């Protein structure tokens with residue numbers, strides 16, 4: 669608890685330093701215009717589509733994502749407006765945000781993008797599998813089946829480690845040293861972040877995403893993805909991100925700052941109503957999609 673409180677105390681100070689030094693990841697103009705437009709629930713797909721075609725790499729990435737087997741649409745989608753409608757505002761916004769920050773991030777931490785994208789696809793796949801199982805009650809004790817929004821889970825997973833971008837851009841060389849230590853000593857990045865910077869990426873990611881006006885169903889799972897026990901809202905979504913993160917690291921896909929893999933939190937089984945066979949089956953399915961990861965290259 670002391671750890672959380674310190675994180676809260678440190679946040680205001682850190683945020684003002686970040687704002688002063690301009691090290692917070694900034695959204696390119698066209699992207700911030702698109703995200704502003706998307707804030708409005710009645711956003712015009714046609715207008716956003718027109719704006720996006722001005723950024724060719726962004727449009728290409730969106731089409732690649734929507735056409736990837738992970739996303740699972742049966743027909744090939746060639747039209748950007750169609751992709752915008754299919755993905756919906758939150759997923760689109762998450763892709764737009766991650767595109768801009770992960771380009772900058774590639775220099776600081778190679779592999780984080782692959783880690784985040786694989787985690788997003790895995791999380792969405794887990795959500796879909798749980799939703800399909802009619803007998804499974806995943807409702808924290810209620811009798812009603814809880815339906816998970818796979819798109820929100822996708823977005824939260826895609827952005828779950830975005831706080832590392834803030835740390836990397838704020839502390840530059842120190843962060844590189846921290847990554848080397850984590851790698852060399854095979855220890856968890858979150859512990860070493862806290863030791864060195866007095867804050868950690870889960871909390872910073874939550875603060876940033878909240879500031880960028882994404883919904884609580886995205887920023888709460890980000891806040892608690894390493895502290896499932898503290899989550900009191902969106903516990904199912906947080907457990908999915910925690911499991912997807914664990915699977916991504918265990919399969920060695922991408923790089924998230926440390927080769928160390930924390931033990932899977934036992935609470936995940938209880939919250940999601942799953943067993944080890946469920947995890948075995950998930951691994952078989954997701955592993956075959958590994959090659960599809962390079963959709964942003």
Ligand SMILES: [Fe+2]
Pocket residue numbers: 828829869870893894
């Ligand atoms: Fe994380």
Ligand SMILES: [Fe+2]
Pocket residue numbers: 783787828829913924
């Ligand atoms: Fe992660």
